[in-house]
Amino acid sequence: MNYMRDNYASAKNDVPILIDYGASTIKAGYATSQGPDVVIRSYINKFKDSNTQSNQIAQWDTDVFKNYRSPFEKNLIQHSGALEQLNDFVFERLQAGKHGRVNHPMILTECFATTDLARMIVLEQMFECYQVPSVMLGVDALFSVFQDDLEAYLKQTQLVVHLGDQTVHVVPIVNGQVIYSNIKRLNLGGLNSLKYFYQTIQLRHPHLKFTYPQIDYWHKSYTAVAIDYQLQLRSFLGPQQYFGYRDKISEQNRFYDDDLSFLDPIYIDIPIVQKIVSAEDLKRKDENRQRMRVRLQESIQQSRQNKKSQLEQQLVALQQELETDQNNDELKKKIITLQVKLGQAPKEALDELKYNLLNVPDDKLTPSQLNQKRYQKVMYEQALIKKQKNQEFKQLQKDANKFKLEEPEKYLQMLYEKRDRIVLSIQERKKLQQEMNSRNSRFNQKRIQTLAFLGADDKVEDDFGKDDKDWEIYRSVTKEMDSADEKSKYKLQEIEQELKDLDPDFEIKILKSIANDHQLGMNLSQVQLSVDRVRCQEIYFQPHLIGVEQQGLVDMIKLSSKGLDKLLLQNIVLTGGGAKTQGISQRLSKDLISEYDCPIAIKVAPDPVFGTWLGMKNFSNKYQSMLSQFSITLDDYNEIGTQKWEIFKQHPFSNIVD
Amino acid sequence: MSYSFKNSSWQARKKELKSRRQSQSRKFNNIKAQVQINNSAFNYLSIEAPPSLKPAKRYCDVTGFEAKYKDPVTQLYYCDAIVFNYIRNCPKATAEAYLNIRGCTQKLIS
Numbered sequence: 070m071n072y073m074r075d076n077y078a079s080a081k082n083d084v085p086i087l088i089d090y091g092a093s094t095i096k097a098g099y100a101t102s103q104g105p106d107v108v109i110r111s112y113i114n115k116f117k118d119s120n121t122q123s124n125q126i127a128q129w130d131t132d133v134f135k136n137y138r139s140p141f142e143k144n145l146i147q148h149s150g151a152l153e154q155l156n157d158f159v160f161e162r163l164q165a166g167k168h169g170r171v172n173h174p175m176i177l178t179e180c181f182a183t184t185d186l187a188r189m190i191v192l193e194q195m196f197e198c199y200q201v202p203s204v205m206l207g208v209d210a211l212f213s214v215f216q217d218d219l220e221a222y223l224k225q226t227q228l229v230v231h232l233g234d235q236t237v238h239v240v241p242i243v244n245g246q247v248i249y250s251n252i253k254r255l256n257l258g259g260l261n262s263l264k265y266f267y268q269t270i271q272l273r274h275p276h277l278k279f280t281y282p283q284i285d286y287w288h289k290s291y292t293a294v295a296i297d298y299q300l301q302l303r304s305f306l307g308p309q310q311y312f313g314y315r316d317k318i319s320e321q322n323r324f325y326d327d328d329l330s331f332l333d334p335i336y337i338d339i340p341i342v343q344k345i346v347s348a349e350d351l352k353r354k355d356e357n358r359q360r361m362r363v364r365l366q367e368s369i370q371q372s373r374q375n376k377k378s379q380l381e382q383q384l385v386a387l388q389q390e391l392e393t394d395q396n397n398d399e400l401k402k403k404i405i406t407l408q409v410k411l412g413q414a415p416k417e418a419l420d421e422l423k424y425n426l427l428n429v430p431d432d433k434l435t436p437s438q439l440n441q442k443r444y445q446k447v448m449y450e451q452a453l454i455k456k457q458k459n460q461e462f463k464q465l466q467k468d469a470n471k472f473k474l475e476e477p478e479k480y481l482q483m484l485y486e487k488r489d490r491i492v493l494s495i496q497e498r499k500k501l502q503q504e505m506n507s508r509n510s511r512f513n514q515k516r517i518q519t520l521a522f523l524g525a526d527d528k529v530e531d532d533f534g535k536d537d538k539d540w541e542i543y544r545s546v547t548k549e550m551d552s553a554d555e556k557s558k559y560k561l562q563e564i565e566q567e568l569k570d571l572d573p574d575f576e577i578k579i580l581k582s583i584a585n586d587h588q589l590g591m592n593l594s595q596v597q598l599s600v601d602r603v604r605c606q607e608i609y610f611q612p613h614l615i616g617v618e619q620q621g622l623v624d625m626i627k628l629s630s631k632g633l634d635k636l637l638l639q640n641i642v643l644t645g646g647g648a649k650t651q652g653i654s655q656r657l658s659k660d661l662i663s664e665y666d667c668p669i670a671i672k673v674a675p676d677p678v679f680g681t682w683l684g685m686k687n688f689s690n691k692y693q694s695m696l697s698q699f700s701i702t703l704d705d706y707n708e709i710g711t712q713k714w715e716i717f718k719q720h721p722f723s724n725i726v727d
Numbered sequence: 728m729s730y731s732f733k734n735s736s737w738q739a740r741k742k743e744l745k746s747r748r749q750s751q752s753r754k755f756n757n758i759k760a761q762v763q764i765n766n767s768a769f770n771y772l773s774i775e776a777p778p779s780l781k782p783a784k785r786y787c788d789v790t791g792f793e794a795k796y797k798d799p800v801t802q803l804y805y806c807d808a809i810v811f812n813y814i815r816n817c818p819k820a821t822a823e824a825y826l827n828i829r830g831c832t833q834k835l836i837s
Binding site for chain 1: 735778816817
């Protein structure tokens with residue numbers, strides 16, 4: 070596992086290179102070294118830089134779930150370009166090959182029942198691009214079971230459960246012969262578990278941003294397979310629920326252990342990252358703001374003066390006109406309004422002009438003037454009401470200060486109620502806005518309907534715009550929100566600031582009002598991992614949790630060992646990266662004991678992750694003479710090609726059935 | 728980027744191989760077609776585990792506890808009143824995301 074350059078230089082040409090193509094990591098190395106020399110993730114991220122546009126091995130961050138390329142699809146090699154880049158990286162690290170070829174025999178792995186395309190891609194690349202002398206293809210699950218001795222391997226009877234990154238295989242081996250017809254595959258693995266874990270946490274905490282290393286660390290260290298899933302869920306709910314359920318089960322005389330240990334919920338605090346602003350920056354910002362204010366004031370004053378001079382010019386012109394014909398009422402009106410605007414006459418002067426017909430008796434008026442009088446009456450009353458309201462509002466503001474001093478509790482309550490109302494309105498508006506963004510929402514469909522109606526050509530007469538109400542349609546079509554949203558936010562800030570000043574435990578009260586057991590919608594800077602600890606690993610036993618319509622692991626083992634030797638169940642071996650999860654062997658044995666009468670023994674392979682590579686290494690070191698017999702040579706490839714079946718050799722680790 | 732261990736004529740050969748693969752037939756377009764070529768009983772699709780016969784247990788989509796109820800509007804399973812409130816008040820996009828995790832790809836209208 071160490072990266073030692075001297076070791077590679079001494080590797081001779083006939084030392085085989087072993088590559089284990091895993092869906093999560095690729096392990097590669099010389100057969101002479103102790104462990105795999107190169108261990109890399111089998112993902113490629115398109116790395117875009119302004120200077121260089123080149124592909125690099127994936128940088129692991131939050132984007133990795135969206136923006137990565139892998140040669141694998143459901144554990145099958147499908148993309149030759151990505152595989153070539155990974156192979157280049159491996160051979161460069163190993164310093165293997167010169168002059169246009171890698172002159173080492175190869176041992177490669179593949180999954181059970183690979184398709185022709187996957188094999189074609191690998192073989193074409195190996196023989197034509199790297200010009201390798203020979204390639205031996207074997208199954209990873211079978212290599213991982215191989216220890217030292219081939220004879221022992223050919224006598225063993227065991228059930229291999231290979232828990233990979235994208236798939237799970239169950240392989241029965243009886244007397245060293247793989248029963249190919251009983252092999253079963255489940256289309257999920259460690260990656261699905263990690264994704265499920267990430268999605269459920271991220272959806273519950275939309276205000277937090279998680280990075281890939283964070284999630285991966287939690288997934289590795291905190292999650293486990295529940296030994297009894299139902300009991301575990303009850304224990305998360307609380308002691309009352311749990312004990313009631315357990316008593317019920319014991320009455321039915323089902324299997325259960327008193328010593329079962331349960332996982333506890335974990336609370337992880339996430340630090341709030343605050344931007345540190347230095348004093349100098351604050352000063353600079355303040356100065357900038359003041360400068361802007363001065364500039365604004367100057368510009369406003371200038372515009373005012375300009376307007377004033379314009380109005381004065383107009384007034385002079387109007388007065389000159391007035392001298393020529395004295396009896397023009399409209400001119401008088403205009404002059405008085407201008408004078409009011411300039412502050413030369415009091416405001417009441419306008420009122421006299423506006424309501425000039427009010428005090429004239431009805432007898433002296435023409436019918437049209439009577440109408441005008443009625444209109445003026447209404448306007449006059451409305452103006453009075455407005456004035457009253459203004460006065461009342463001013464008084465209220467005075468009273469509020471009194472109210473605040475005399476009855477602080479009632480005042481606080483009023484403020485809280487006000488705040489709740491604003492928060493509700495903001496939430497509703499947010500919902501509406503989100504609906505606008507999605508195409509299928511009712512709002513958008515209505516909008517498109519009205520647009521289609523407006524744009525239709527088959528109208529006989531176009532009388533749009535005759536009625537003022539016609540224009541209101543456009544209001545329902547616009548996507549822009551009015552400025553009310555910002556206003557209400559500003560108001561909310563004001564009220565909350567006031568509440569903070571008056572009430573010392575304002576924040577606690579707010580938190581209490583939205584607090585719940587599940588921590589939903591609380592926007593804490595804390596993550597609660599309770600059910601998530603077992604839920605993400607439960608997918609092996611209940612695949613329907615993530616929408617995979619297949620049997621669970623227990624049913625798969627039952628199906629594949631059907632009609633075979635019962636000895637299989639006493640030699641169940643878990644390999645692959647998934648075997649490292651805590652509690653998976655206990656859970657399997659517990660579930661299988663309730664299904665069978667015979668004894669059941671489950672063990673985890675000594676090195677689940679690197680076991681495949683070590684098995685390949687042991688085989689190639691001990692049986693070098695067999696290697697040439699089992700592998701495809703360059704001459705074979707040139708003669709037969711990948712199209713025909715004869716090219717593939719049959720051997721204890723092979724994938725081929727007659 | 729050129730490596731010393733790679734065949735110099737590989738770049739031209741690669742395109743040739745790819746075009747040959749495509750021109751042969753459309754058999755490599757998907758896994759199902761790939762399997763149909765060799766008619767042996769042991770192939771990639773035949774070793775797939777069959778669907779389960781047991782009825783699937785329902786779990787709350789948000790919290791993960793056992794779910795007794797199903798919301799007719801969002802189609803989500805939920806376990807108690809708190810979660811129900813949360814589901815009804817959350818935006819449609821999150822409800823759809825919860826459904827997608829479970830494998831339901833239907834879109835919620837309105």
